Amino acid sequence: MIDILTKNLPILVVLCPLITSLFVVLIPNIFFSWILTTLSTFLTFLFSILLYQEIQIQSHISYALGKWMPPIGIEYIIDKVAIIPIIIISGISFIATIFAYKMIPDEIEKKSISKVYSLWLLAIAGLLGLVTTGDAFNLFVFLEISSLASVALVAMGAQKDKQALVAAYNYLIIGAVGATLYVIGVGLLYGITGTLNMEDLTNRISDLNNNKALIAGFGFMIIGIMVKAALFPLHIWLPRAYAYAPSAVSVLLAATATKASLYILARILFSVFENSENLINNTLLYVILPLSIIAMFAGTIMAIYEKDIKRLLAHSSVAQIGYITLAFAIGTKASIAAGFIHMFNHAMIKGGLFIAITSLGFFIQKRVTINNLSGLGRAMPITFFCFVLCSLSLAGLPLTAGFISKLYLIKATISSDAIWIAILILISSALSVVYLWKMIEVMWMREGRKIVVKENPTIYISLIIITFFNVYFGLDASLVVNGSFEAAEKLIGDLK
């Protein structure tokens, strides 16, 4: 039995939420469907931890689905890189599911709750499948599972605010166009190589230098993934989708959805196309680097002028995605490791911030804008405290997780002689303090309504967990840092 378990761990991680979602939809009782969902996400988390241990021993697991050897069948690849997003997604989704217990029945009609939980699990499973698969077309299928499920989840926010529908619609259309562009790219590559397996693809494109179809295929794949990862000019779906989704859903999406796509981006750039260095270097230098820098500033500035807090956080997400892609764009081992560290930390930070803000929204039963936050800090001390810690982490103050990622990022930029980039990063971080301070000031300093609120443990327990990790990884970051460096080494090898 244990044997079967360890042998099939890579697929079990994806399968667990996938199969459970098929059952959850049949359970009419709200509580039991929540229990099943939680159990499933917990099991997934457990499996991913086991997988992590397995990875420490084996360092590269290839799982042939249907026992067909890789270029013929579909393959699952888990290595030291893939394990990072797996841990992020499964961990955050477990915390978010606990958080969902109070939030989902509050915002969504009773009749459709079991369906929402089913979609919830499907979104998680889609994201996990996305990062584990080693087949370019299978990736598209899971991309669609996750995006369809998340679109539906975002649209469920329509009971609170009808704008959720438009947000979901835009998310769907832009996402579908992105996915189709990705498929065109895969098709072009398939046309010139005849394979869909990523490792096989890497080998077979190595002798195709300056092939126009290769370049175009690469370009289309990258654009498609960039849409999903919400890199700057293609991010327009993100703020609205995050802002109008039901609270629990925005926590889940903000913390996990773009991370999976970012991982795919890194994988395509550094692993699949590792043999066409020229192409990659040009793309990094002339496309991704400038876009990331613009994203950093555009996101931050948009966030400063934003009044709706959920949108504000979403804009800040755009900026943070900019940091991560910037790290990838520099392209040294240290910087890629910094990208992964920030990916991990940002998931925790944004998860925490969204949990805090949406639980404020839960208590005031209104949309959270900057004006009706006033005085809430005093009324809800626990939530406020955690919120402050997470914000500090976002701004990158020492002793928090955010500090670690900024530190490594700046170190990496300096070591690759790009001091001006380091300065830009610092400026943008400083700007981010502006909007964070604005919120904290309103919540704590401004006299608002005198409200007495009894905070509910089922809500703040997840917040406390996530904040704890924010601080813990700020104090002792060795786990994340080591993992990321190993991942970066695996990705770019000894090339640089």
Next chain:
Amino acid sequence: MFLAGLIACAITGILILVRIVLGKTTFDRILAVNSLGTVIVIGISIHGFYSNRPEFLDIAIVYALINFIGTVAVLKLFSTGSLGGDK
């Protein structure tokens, strides 16, 4: 021989397309689309013979089926204003 059949179908298809474009009433168009479906069913069958693999007539049957159901759906939409109506 089969090619001649296919060409005849193609010519017919073009003529019917002219009617679809000219239109006048919606019913003209529905009628023309339905006839086009029939012609295409014939065309698919002939194409099977033309390419020496006539086993795939299932596609033609499905095509005819879809043609029928589609026409019924369009007509229902016109008669009751929605597909769920009861009249």
Next chain:
Amino acid sequence: MKSFILFFILFSLWLLMSGHYNVLIISLGIISCAFCVYVAKRGKLIDDEGLPIFFMPRLLNYLIWLFKEILKSNLSTAKVIINGKVEPETFTVKTSQVTDVAKVTYANSITLTPGTVTTKIQKGVFEVHALNSDFGNDVRTNEMDKKVTWLEGKK
């Protein structure tokens, strides 16, 4: 009883289409046919309308006659289209059939022969549109009406 007849019709259809005669496929066929019959029964589709078996004895005879008619009218419709002598006319005919199925058969037969179309059906009266008066006369002679009544065999 009717269900069994439907089952056998469907099963012979399956055998004709299938072309693979091993135990698995045939047993799947039996299950499929049983399922079809079950669903049809649930939908209250197995009655005289859904399964007009009383046509069966004389159906072949009628179909051959109908084909002849269709050929003839095809030819004359082609002539009309080429000559362009179109004088459409609309008229009503009375029908002598008892059941709805037979009426529908009659109406469909009128429609199937090019040159004439039933445009409305109301309690034993059809409104027919004909391409010119020749076609109209063909319908008005009531030959087809008699044939269908004979096919129905109720009187």
Next chain:
Amino acid sequence: MELILDIFTSICFFIGSLSIIIGACGLIKLPDVFSRIHAAGMIDTGGTAFFILGMIFQTGWSLITVKLILIGVFIFFTSPVTSHVTANLARQKNILPVGKKIGKML
């Protein structure tokens, strides 16, 4: 033998092609929906019948013949239904046929 069958097929195809092309011409030429239905009927009956007959000559007795006959039966079955329903709806929407009217209209 094969030659004879081929000739039969060719004849059938020729007639079929003629009838579908004439039908399509009729679809364009004739004045209103109701008369166009006749032309469409030509495509559905004459054309289909002859083409399928021609193809049956090619296959002889096999499963393909059964499927061809099924296609034929299906088209013969559904064509009058759609024609009638179209005409009926056109009448319901108060589109009156051109030409003379004999007797009281329903």
Next chain:
Amino acid sequence: MISSTIGIWNYWIVFCLMMIGLFLVIGRKNFLKKIVGLTIFQTSVFLLYITFGKIKGGTPPILNESIDSIYSNPLPHVLILTAIVVGVATTALGLSLVLKINKEYGSIEEDDISAQDLVDYHDDIETRKSVDLKFKQ
């Protein structure tokens, strides 16, 4: 040059079709038309894949004992089967969203809807502000 052009002209048509579909998606403001455009776009991409799989003189990839022939490449067919169904799933979800949007906004034109949204958004902020002012007094 000409021979190579004939060899690939089919691709060109497919690319044109794709771009028409893409134009309908990003150029048109009507929400239903966008979904239609998406369908066209995806269908054209399917055509690209199937074109890759074609072999001259090949037959459909269904084994036949009597004929010994070249079979066209089955892999693109499988991928496209998958993609077609994914496309329908997207279409269905998009249509249901359009229905809901039409119900809530009474329109499916993007210009209309963003105008309504903008008003809503400002309203929200403004009313909140006034409420807060009341509290202060």
Next chain:
Amino acid sequence: MISELLINAFLVTIMLSIAIALIRTRTVIFTVILTSAYSLVAALMFITLDAVDVAFTEASVGAGISTILFLAAMAYLPKKEEESISSEFVPALSCIILGGILIWCSYDLPEIGQLTAPIHQHIAPEYIKGSKEDIGIPNIVTSVLASYRGYDTFGETIVVFTAGVAVLALLQKNPAKKNKSQPKQKIRENA
């Protein structure tokens, strides 16, 4: 060979004209019918390109079910598409640029129908051989679909399932009144 080219050219011309008509038309019902026609012609194209399974699916799924869904949805939607005020220049330009890139890269794509192309040499022969020997099913597409790439198909089934659940959750009939349940922790305001 030339006849195949002719058939192809004919179908492609029809598809192009349908696509252009789709750009020009502003009537919803016409749009839906044209989309359906586009799918049907695409299905014919698939038949001529030897993809019978795909043609089957496109005819039934793309043309059949999608059209019925479009029609069902259309009943509740405005019947006309409004002319947009904003210019369509930028989208058109970006489409032309993307199309240009694709046409530029097409010179390096393998010629259509060449047996020597890598796509026909690399993995596909193994499927054709394996379908006969390992699986024993004449339809190679089915064996690849269900066995070699069975996991893709599983994912696809899940996609369909997701869409079904999503639509059911979205279009659930709301109870008559939007009577929002108040949370247990009611805010007590003493303003």
Next chain:
Amino acid sequence: MHNNPILRISTKILFAPIILFGLYVQFHGDFGPGGGFQAGVIVASAFILYSLVFGIEAGKKLFPSNINLILLALGGIIYGGVGIVSMLLGDEFLAYNILGSSPQSGQHIGILLVEFGVGLTVSNVMIALFNAFASYDKIKEK
């Protein structure tokens, strides 16, 4: 539209053969074009035809929506179940070889079951989609 006898009677006659044809396509996917997706759609189209002609309420009576929901999930469960069984027997996910006495028969069993699962899900999703769209309530006036 069931007031129209022609449409009513032809639907009554065609309904069972269409479903049979769908099932034929389902189970002959091994030999010719066809398989779960196509079959699912054809079966669904028979039910859709029924709903179109006899009204959506009659359609829902013929095929209740709660059964629809169960079957919708059941298809996926069958598919996943085949994979899990092969996993429990000691092979990889969806490795059918182990299901039968010989690899070939195992493949046959696996493919049959899997295609059946696909057909079940697809047909039920399509029926559910049609019902959801067709019985959607009218729009609010502006």
